[in-house]
Amino acid sequence: MKELQRKVKEEGVVIKGSVLKVDAFLNHQIDASLMKKVAEHFYTHFKDKGVTKILTIEASGIAPSIMAALAFDVPCLFAKKAVPSTLTEAVYSTDIHSYTKNKTSHVVISRKFLTADDKVLIIDDFLANGEAALGLYDLVKQAGAECVGVGIVIEKSFQSGAQRLQAEGLDVLSLCRIASLAGDKVTLVGEE
Ligand code: 5GP
Numbered sequence: 001m002k003e004l005q006r007k008v009k010e011e012g013v014v015i016k017g018s019v020l021k022v023d024a025f026l027n028h029q030i031d032a033s034l035m036k037k038v039a040e041h042f043y044t045h046f047k048d049k050g051v052t053k054i055l056t057i058e059a060s061g062i063a064p065s066i067m068a069a070l071a072f073d074v075p076c077l078f079a080k081k082a083v084p085s086t087l088t089e090a091v092y093s094t095d096i097h098s099y100t101k102n103k104t105s106h107v108v109i110s111r112k113f114l115t116a117d118d119k120v121l122i123i124d125d126f127l128a129n130g131e132a133a134l135g136l137y138d139l140v141k142q143a144g145a146e147c148v149g150v151g152i153v154i155e156k157s158f159q160s161g162a163q164r165l166q167a168e169g170l171d172v173l174s175l176c177r178i179a180s181l182a183g184d185k186v187t188l189v190g191e192e
Contacts, residue, residue, distance in 0.1 A: 040066035096135035116144035130161030
């Protein structure tokens with residue numbers, strides 16, 4: 001997706017050689033128009049899969065996911081990183097290790113929002129080692145639902161996430177693929 005790739009290159013800031021800060025349009029300030037176009041790309045790729053639910057994890061996955069939910073006309077469900085006192089019903093849960101925060105979160109979703117009838121599209125802002133997406137996939141499997149694929153806004157292809165998801169047989173669509181952040185410079189796949 002050319003517009004996204006241009007933004008990543010022009011506005012992304014490399015931190016500590018392996019993390020990309022995209023606060024200007026995705027992780028802090030959100031470019032809603034760009035997120036709408038991101039969602040349209042996900043829709044074009046997965047529209048024939050019978051998607052009934054978009055699943056993501058709070059917080060940064062929510063922006064592209066809510067736009068995708070609009071495109072597919074289905075609900076957007078996000079896994080919560082802390083169990084709120086209002087969540088009194090039964091939950092599915094899993095542990096997800098955050099690459100950027102170096103911290104493991106116990107994440108939950110209410111059982112009533114994901115059932116064996118669901119066909120789920122997992123969406124996230126970044127794919128690095130695949131921990132977040134694999135954790136969400138675990139929640140889908142616990143519910144007995146089907147995962148039709150994974151939509152990623154920015155994939156860091158020099159990390160193992162995409163291979164790990166594909167090894168599970170998942171269809172992964174990444175709209176911007178980064179080959180390297182070496183030298184604090186963003187090099188996209190195909191530019192090397
Ligand atoms: P993974 O679970 O695939 O290792 O990492 C993906 C998750 O970590 C995403 O949910 C994202 O929030 C965060 N993440 C991983 N790498 C980056 C990065 O380079 N930049 C930002 N902003 N978030 C990242």
